[in-house]
Amino acid sequence: MNRTSSDFIIIKALESGVNVIGLTRGESTKFHHSEKLDKGEIMIAQFTEHTSAIKVRGKAIIQTSNGTMDTLIED
Numbered sequence: 001m002n003r004t005s006s007d008f009i010i011i012k013a014l015e016s017g018v019n020v021i022g023l024t025r026g027e028s029t030k031f032h033h034s035e036k037l038d039k040g041e042i043m044i045a046q047f048t049e050h051t052s053a054i055k056v057r058g059k060a061i062i063q064t065s066n067g068t069m070d071t072l073i074e075d
């Protein structure tokens with residue numbers, strides 16, 4: 001079964017040191033990959049048979065088919 005989604009997730013770093021972390025699919029959900037983005041860098045990713053969730057740490061804009069989100073905290 002092909003578990004790779006045809007949708008892409010676009011992450012744009014708004015500061016240096018943004019982390020894009022891939023979490024495993026299956027019985028346990030663990031970090032399997034961490035990618036560090038510098039300010040202005042963009043990562044284009046998919047959910048795959050290995051990746052069930054993606055965590056973004058740091059200031060970034062995340063665009064998916066569900067819409068666009070940012071990680072900016074408004075206090």
Ligand code: TRP
Nearest residue numbers: 021022033045046048050051054
């Ligand atoms: N080899 C990983 C996979 O196929 C690479 C990957 C896909 C990934 N999507 C990701 C890594 C999202 C980090 C975030 O699952």
